[in-house]
Structures are given as structure tokens and as C-alpha cells.
Amino acid sequence: MQVCDMLARSIALAAAVAVTATAAAPASSPRPDPRILAMVRAVSASHLRAIDERLVGFRTRNDFSEIHSTKTQGVFAARDWLVAQLKKIAATSGGRMTVRLDTYVQPKLSFTPRAVTESSVIATLRGSEPGRVYVMSSHYDDCNGDCTDGLGVAPGADDNASGTSAVLEAARVMAATHFRGTIIFACFDGEELGLWGSAHFAREMAARHVPILADLNNDIVGNSKTHDGRSVFHTLRIFSEALPAGAKPRLVNLLGTENDSPSRELARFIVSTDRLYLPTLHIQEIFRADRFLRGGDQESFQAEGYPAIRFTEASEVFEHQHQNVRVEHGVQYGDLPQYIDPNYLAQSTRANVAALATLALGPAAPTHVHIVLAHLGYTTTLRWRRAADATAYEVLWRKTDAATWQHLRPVGDVTTVTLPISYDDYVFAVRSVDANGLRSVGVFPSPVRK
Incomplete structure (x- = not known):
């Protein structure tokens, strides 16, 4: 008793x-922070349209176009243009943004015709506090029906000029703000054939013990309609992995952590944060690392133990992905700019800006x-x-x-x-x-x- x-x-x-x-x-x-709200509102649909169309204008951004690139066509022409744009943006940062290339030679694999030079574009906006690094990423390479075809036309308007446009526009509206955390704006090469550019970068960051606390990856974020023409303008998907690298199944079962990886907590944070700044946007949480049996650059970060998520439009249209440009039985194939909705792309970009700014400005x-x-x-x-x-x-x-x-x-x-x-x-x-x-x-x- x-x-x-x-x-x-x-x-x-x-x-x-x-x-x-x-x-x-x-x-x-x-409540919305006025500094963040100003950045969100500064995102421009017309700027995004112009960037997307400029990237399409390089004719192809296929990895294997690198040896055929001129000043106006090919993957390295696109790369050099991205560098120039980010350097212009860096000029507004008061010396806090730097731009560099992450270049290496990817060896020949069983499914590739030869070794190929990969060259990602990395812009770093330095924050005031050490120990906090956040990444907004995309890939700028593309492909048509043959991802090793360095000569054919590959517009890549949605996959992934849309994500690359979002990264550039976010950098533009955020560059002048002083953040606590450091922000990296990354445009990776080599995604289409195996996440090559992002894997090389993430391994380099892990080897240097760079404290990346989040990667917000953007891939296919510019189309607002389903394959049958219905509008999904107010929905954006976010993907997050269930189990982080190194998870032990027995411990996961004992603790019940199968739905609480750092990447999934990041996704929950983004959804709740974006609700403050974009109340009409529904961010649909998909509890998978990526689309069913598919992948993206966020997985390169997750493989190194970094929290990461993927943003993707609500409904992909497969007639416009990895297709040779053609009309067949009255159906237009190809990843063409006419299928990009710049207002939807602006909404996707704002979702990134609101979350990224909150992470880097907040505690x-x-x-x-x-x-x-x-x-x-x-x-x-x-x-x-x-x-x-x-x-x-x-x-x-x-x-x-x-x-x-x-x-x-x-x-x-x-x-x-x-x-x-x-x-x-x-x-x-x-x-x-x-x-x-x-x-x-x-x-x-x-x-x-x-």
C-alpha cells in the first residue's frame, strides 16, 4: 500500500x-514572417518562363552532347549559361555567394558508349552560423527516347528545365538576404543515367563532413494538368524515404520509427511551413523515397545520411517524358515548353523558397x-x-x-x-x-x- x-x-x-x-x-x-513572405512574393512566373525557354533553346542537354557542344547548343553551352546567370545573381549578395563547377570524368559503364565528362553547377550563399547547410537542387541534363543520344533533339522543358528554373529563381529572390544557415543552389549534371552528378557531390560533401541538414530536390515541377487535361494546379507532391541509411530493422521495429526518418520529418516540416505562405497549395505527402521503382537526386544525399526530399508535380504526363519529338496518331510527344504552366512553376518555386528560407533564417x-x-x-x-x-x-x-x-x-x-x-x-x-x-x-x- x-x-x-x-x-x-x-x-x-x-x-x-x-x-x-x-x-x-x-x-x-x-504567423508568416515578413522577410520570408517578401521572398515568396518576389518569385516571378515570367522570369521562370524565360529561364525554361532559354534552357530548351540549347536543343539538347544530353550528357553525351558534351563533346559536340558549341556556344549555343549542347549540355556544356547550357552549363556555361547557368554559371553566367548565377554569377549575376551572386553580384547582388554582397560577396556572400560564390559559383563553381563540380567536374569529373564518369567512367564507361556497360550501358554507355564511352566515358563522359560530368559538370554540375554549384552556387553557395554563405550564412552567418557554422554547422548548418541547406541545399536546393535540380538536374539540368535531359534526354529524349535514348538517354545516350548526344546528337538528337531533347527539349527537356519539364524534365528538368522546370526544376533548374526553380533553383535559379529561388537564388535570385534569396541572394540579398542574410541567413543564419548556408544555402547551396545546385544544378546537377548526369541525373538521367544514374544520378551521377549529385552522387559525386554528395560523396564529396560527406567526405569533408559538411553538415547538410536538408536537400530540397526539384525534378519535374512545371506541368499543372493530368494526361487527360484535368487541372491539378493546387497540388504538389513531396516524396520522403521511410528508413535512413544504416537503419537496423530490429531497432526500427522496437522503436516504431518506420515513419520518422529525418527525411520524413523534413517533409512534415515543409508541409506545415508552406501552409503559412501558400494556403491554397496542397502539398501531398507521398511516403516513398521517390515514385514507384524510380529515383532522383535526393537519393544521393540520403545515401550519405543527409535528410532529403523530392518535389514533383501532381500528375506527370508520360507522353512528354523521355520521348522523341513527334506526332503519332494525332498525339504530340516530346518534352516541349508549350506544356509548362509558368504560374504553376512559380507556385512550386515558392514552396521551396518558403521552406528553405524558414530553415536558414530560423533556429x-x-x-x-x-x-x-x-x-x-x-x-x-x-x-x-x-x-x-x-x-x-x-x-x-x-x-x-x-x-x-x-x-x-x-x-x-x-x-x-x-x-x-x-x-x-x-x-x-x-x-x-x-x-x-x-x-x-x-x-x-x-x-x-x-
Whole structure:
């Protein structure tokens, strides 16, 4: 009886601690940050159309056109134009943006005719705080019906001049802003034949221990209609992997982390953030690393342990992807600029800008986030370390079978909290809040005994 009384008092005390922590930080609804809102509104559909059409104008951006490239045609002509555009943008950054090439020779493979030079374009906007790097990526290479055809026409308006246009436009509207985090704007070469450019870059970053906290990859983001002509203007898809590199199935099953990889937490953050700035846009979360049995450059980052997601339009039209330009049985084939909706592409770009700016302007996420399992009980104790620029923290939780966060509790400027909720039945995360009300990505807690 005495033990029961002691246990009851312990539970009551834990609940009181939780209530006290909550009372110290009253809830406040997130509001759009005027700095971010200005960048979102600065995105121009006409600029995006002009960039997309200019990239199509290079006739082909096929990897194997590199030895045939002139000043006006071929993949390296497109590359040089991208470098020139980003250098113009860099001139508005007060010396904080630099532009370089990431070039190497990709050896011949069984399905390629020869070795080929790959050359990605990398623009880096330096932030004020070390330890925080964010990437917005695309690929600028393309292909027609034969991805090793360096001579044929390959417009590549949607796949992937659209994503490359989004990267350039985001760089333009963000370059003049001073961010806490560093932002890399990447236009990769060699995606179509095996994610070559992004894999080379991501490996290089991992070898140098560059702390990339997010990659927002854009691939096929410019068409607003289905194959049968219906409008899907208000929907954009976001893909995120279930299990990060190195995940151990037994531990995943014990902890129930199959839906809480860092990439998936990033996707949830993007969806909730973009709702503030683009309330009419529905970002549809797809719980896969990419489309069914297909891939993209975000996977190169995930392979190195970096969180990454992919943006893709709501409904791809396969008559316009990897097709030779032709009319067959009255159907137009080919990835042509007439199928790009510049207003939809602007919306896709704004989704990137809002999320990327929030990440780079906002507080760092808490570190060493743990769920403390000192003994069996009816409460959940969470503990973490303070994050740079954070003035308060919030705990998120949801039922184990729920896809998105269902509950939020502000807990103030503390580093531990006990909630009167059982960790058996819920999934938790902790996120930072700064003085401007910007939130970080939520961090899933790992278990510790004490």
C-alpha cells in the first residue's frame, strides 16, 4: 500500500511538472514572417518562363552532347549559361555567394558508349552560423527516347528545365538576404543515367563532413494538368524515404520509427511551413523515397545520411517524358515548353523558397534529443540540448498510426519535460522556436536509460 501511494505521488508530481512547463510558454499560432513572405512574393512566373525557354533553346542537354557542344547548343553551352546567370545573381549578395563547377570524368559503364565528362553547377550563399547547410537542387541534363543520344533533339522543358528554373529563381529572390544557415543552389549534371552528378557531390560533401541538414530536390515541377487535361494546379507532391541509411530493422521495429526518418520529418516540416505562405497549395505527402521503382537526386544525399526530399508535380504526363519529338496518331510527344504552366512553376518555386528560407533564417534544431526510460511508468520524459538562437521549445506528438502530428505543447525555455502520456501509444518529437516565432524541424527522440 505504501509503495502504491509513493507511485501515485510520483505520477501526480510528473503531471504537475508537465503542466508547469506548459504554463510557462502559452501557445501561439505561427504567423508568416515578413522577410520570408517578401521572398515568396518576389518569385516571378515570367522570369521562370524565360529561364525554361532559354534552357530548351540549347536543343539538347544530353550528357553525351558534351563533346559536340558549341556556344549555343549542347549540355556544356547550357552549363556555361547557368554559371553566367548565377554569377549575376551572386553580384547582388554582397560577396556572400560564390559559383563553381563540380567536374569529373564518369567512367564507361556497360550501358554507355564511352566515358563522359560530368559538370554540375554549384552556387553557395554563405550564412552567418557554422554547422548548418541547406541545399536546393535540380538536374539540368535531359534526354529524349535514348538517354545516350548526344546528337538528337531533347527539349527537356519539364524534365528538368522546370526544376533548374526553380533553383535559379529561388537564388535570385534569396541572394540579398542574410541567413543564419548556408544555402547551396545546385544544378546537377548526369541525373538521367544514374544520378551521377549529385552522387559525386554528395560523396564529396560527406567526405569533408559538411553538415547538410536538408536537400530540397526539384525534378519535374512545371506541368499543372493530368494526361487527360484535368487541372491539378493546387497540388504538389513531396516524396520522403521511410528508413535512413544504416537503419537496423530490429531497432526500427522496437522503436516504431518506420515513419520518422529525418527525411520524413523534413517533409512534415515543409508541409506545415508552406501552409503559412501558400494556403491554397496542397502539398501531398507521398511516403516513398521517390515514385514507384524510380529515383532522383535526393537519393544521393540520403545515401550519405543527409535528410532529403523530392518535389514533383501532381500528375506527370508520360507522353512528354523521355520521348522523341513527334506526332503519332494525332498525339504530340516530346518534352516541349508549350506544356509548362509558368504560374504553376512559380507556385512550386515558392514552396521551396518558403521552406528553405524558414530553415536558414530560423533556429537550429535541438540536439541530443532523448526519451528517458529510467523505469516503467505512465508518463513520458523528454530531454535535449539547447539549440543556437532558440528561445523556447515545443513538443509534438501523434498516435503511432497517424501520418502527421496531431498535438503540440509549448514547454518554454527548458531542456527537459515530463508529459502525462504513455510513450507506448504515441510518437514524439521536439523542435526549437526562435524570438521571431520561426520553428525548426522536429527531432525524433532516441531512447536512453538515464
